[in-house]
Structures are given as structure tokens and as C-alpha cells.
Amino acid sequence: MISRRKTRVVEVGPVRLGGGNPVAIQSMTKVDTSDVGACVRQVRRLTAAGCDLVRLAVPTRADTAAFGEIVRRVDVPLIADVHFSPERAIEAIEAGAAKIRINPGNIKKQGDVLRIIDCAKLHGAAMRIGVNEASIRDLKADVPAARRTGLMVREMTKYVRIFERRGFEKLVLSVKSADVVRTIEANRAVAEAFDYPIHVGLTHAGLPEDARIPSAVAIGTLLAEGIGDTIRVSVAGDPVAEVQLGREILRALGLYEEGRPRLTVCPTCGRCKIDVVRLARQVRKLLDGVEKPLKVAVMGCIVNGPGECADADLAVCAAEGKGFIYAHGKKKAVVPEEKLLDTLADQIRSLQTE
Numbered sequence: 001m002i003s004r005r006k007t008r009v010v011e012v013g014p015v016r017l018g019g020g021n022p023v024a025i026q027s028m029t030k031v032d033t034s035d036v037g038a039c040v041r042q043v044r045r046l047t048a049a050g051c052d053l054v055r056l057a058v059p060t061r062a063d064t065a066a067f068g069e070i071v072r073r074v075d076v077p078l079i080a081d082v083h084f085s086p087e088r089a090i091e092a093i094e095a096g097a098a099k100i101r102i103n104p105g106n107i108k109k110q111g112d113v114l115r116i117i118d119c120a121k122l123h124g125a126a127m128r129i130g131v132n133e134a135s136i137r138d139l140k141a142d143v144p145a146a147r148r149t150g151l152m153v154r155e156m157t158k159y160v161r162i163f164e165r166r167g168f169e170k171l172v173l174s175v176k177s178a179d180v181v182r183t184i185e186a187n188r189a190v191a192e193a194f195d196y197p198i199h200v201g202l203t204h205a206g207l208p209e210d211a212r213i214p215s216a217v218a219i220g221t222l223l224a225e226g227i228g229d230t231i232r233v234s235v236a237g238d239p240v241a242e243v244q245l246g247r248e249i250l251r252a253l254g255l256y257e258e259g260r261p262r263l264t265v266c267p268t269c270g271r272c273k274i275d276v277v278r279l280a281r282q283v284r285k286l287l288d289g290v291e292k293p294l295k296v297a298v299m300g301c302i303v304n305g306p307g308e309c310a311d312a313d314l315a316v317c318a319a320e321g322k323g324f325i326y327a328h329g330k331k332k333a334v335v336p337e338e339k340l341l342d343t344l345a346d347q348i349r350s351l352q353t354e
């Protein structure tokens with residue numbers, strides 16, 4: 001059981017970040033924000049996949065104008081991602097952004113940062129201060145890697161103080177790097193220094209196949225230490241993959257509160273006498289659309305299978321030509337291999353109606 005870091009709670013619309021609330025998954029749209037229809041479709045795909053918060057880039061006036069329309073058409077809190085322009089930040093807040101992501105380092109005048117803070121305060125919007133390794137103003141190419149973590153935290157401290165002096169504490173903090181170790185170290189330091197909720201992610205992690213392991217290591221390590229109140233897995237391509245990967249990371253740590261089944265499959269070994277992968281794919285299809293947090297297991301033998309899946313609501317342990325169905329470690333049925341799937345389907349149906 002992971003013990004979560006105690007932070008203050010920051011409300012982003014109806015989503016409560018920090019204070020032991022469930023870790024929120026977020027992602028970003030990857031279509032032109034001024035294309036309202038495309039954005040709304042992508043936001044809906046993201047929420048259907050389990051995304052709790054969606055961020056949209058608003059580089060132009062047309063984007064902030066569209067942002068308000070998108071806010072009205074979706075039922076998830078939207079975050080506006082702002083770089084350089086205080087006007088875009090203020091327009092997005094006025095258009096209904098539940099949160100703004102800014103890097104105060106790229107908003108040149110402190111007076112502009114203060115205007116954004118005052119506007120957010122007036123409208124009840126939260127603010128994420130996002131410091132990225134690449135965007136640290138005084139970070140020169142020749143700064144040794146070992147010093148960069150310290151610089152990121154120093155920048156963050158400077159910005160947090162600006163917000164606090166203005167009486168604004170509805171803050172979420174993020175320090176990101178494309179480097180796994182520096183991401184972990186910088187987040188540990190920020191968690192040590194502040195009690196605001198933390199947004200955790202590895203930036204520019206790459207294509208999904210390259211990004212998944214570094215992201216899982218960086219985000220997973222921090223979450224396992226109790227650090228992280230909202231996560232984003234940054235991958236190139238369809239943002240739904242970000243949500244799926246985020247969910248898998250949370251699930252692996254027992255942090256995903258879900259109403260959907262979880263399928264466990266043994267890796268198989270020389271004892272296995274059936275096609276476990278094929279069977280598991282068939283079982284996964286059976287579970288599509290099941291809205292109950294059932295634990296289902298497909299195991300390749302009865303030597304280790306029953307013991308390994310003793311906590312499953314339903315487990316299939318295969319033997320040559322037949323299958324044993326267990327429920328919470330107790331044998332329920334023995335059926336010929338060809339009847340295995342139908343029997344399992346019946347059992348799943350009866351559990352659903354319980």
C-alpha cells in the first residue's frame with residue numbers, strides 16, 4: 001500500500017488534486033484548438049479512455065475564442081497551456097479554463113504575471129507552474145547535468161514566492177526533464193520544499209514504444225514514493241495512448257480506482273500445454289464492456305496457476321485438453337477445453353448480476 005504525500009488540496013473544476021485524492025490522469029489535445037469540432041471529438045475520446053483533465057494549447061486569439069466553445073461542449077475540466085503571452089492566459093481564464101499552465105520564466109514582465117494571477121483569482125482558476133529543464137532561462141548548454149536539478153528547483157522556488165506574495169495558492173507544481181533520473185530528483189526536491197500538489201511527467205518521452213518504459217520508471221518511482229497528484233505520460237501520436245499508459249502505471253501501483261475488470265495472464269513456461277495468449281485474448285474480449293472491477297486470470301497450468309491467482313474472482317487454469325475454473329482459489333468447475341470460454345462467459349455474467 002502506497003502512502004501518499006500529504007499536500008493541500010487544489011480544485012480544478014470538480015477534480016480535487018492532492019490531499020490523498022485519486023491521482024488524476026491528464027493528457028493534451030493534438031489538433032488545432034481553433035477547430036472546435038476536432039477538439040471536442042478528441043476530448044471526448046480522451047475522457048472515454050479515462051482522462052480526468054484535458055489540456056489544450058492556446059497560442060492564438062482564435063484558439064482562446066474556440067476554447068470557450070469547447071468548454072461548453074465537454075464535461076471534463078479543461079486546462080489552457082500558455083507560453084509567452086499574458087493575453088492568451090487571461091483570455092483562456094475568462095473563457096472558462098479550470099486551470100492554466102504557465103512557465104512564468106517565459107512571460108517577460110513580472111507585471112504581466114501578476115495580471116494573470118489576479119485574473120485567475122477572480123475566476124477561481126487553478127494555476128500550474130511548469131518548469132522544464134529546457135526552458136530554464138539561465139540554463140546554458142555548458143551547465144553540468146548534475147547542477148540542472150538544483151537550477152530547476154531554484155526557479156520553481158522563485159516563481160512560487162511570486163504567487164504566494166500575491167496571495168495566490170491554488171497552485172500545482174511541475175518540474176520536468178526528458179531525463180528519467182533528473183525528473184525523479186527534481187520532483188523529490190520539489191516535494192520536500194512545498195506542500196502543493198505535484199504534476200508528474202517525463203517530457204518529450206518519444207514514440208509510445210520508446211516512451212512507455214522511461215515514463216513508467218520516472219512516474220512510477222515517484223508515485224511509489226507517494227509523490228504525484230496528477231500525471232501525464234507524454235508520447236508522440238494519439239493522446240489516447242497517453243491515457244492508457246497512465247492508467248497502466250497507476251494500475252500497477254494499485255492507485256487506479258476503477259470499475260473495470262483486470263486481466264492477469266501468466267507468462268507461460270514449459271509446463272503450459274495450451275495457447276495461453278490466444279485464450280487470454282478471447283477472455284479480454286469477453287471482458288470488454290464489463291463494468292465491474294473483477295479480477296480475472298488466465299494461467300497456463302494447474303501446478304502454479306491456482307496458487308498464483310488465489311485472489312482472482314475467476315481464474316482459468318489450463319491442463320491438457322481441459323480447463324479448471326477457480327474462484328478465489330476454490331475449484332468451481334472442470335470443463336473440456338472447447339467449453340472453457342463459454343463456461344467462463346457464464347461465470348462472468350453471473351458475477352456481473354451479483
Ligand code: SF4
Pocket residue numbers: 266267268269270271272299300301302303304305308
Ligand atoms: S502458471 Fe504454470 S504455465 Fe504459467 S508460468 Fe506459471 S508454471 Fe508456467
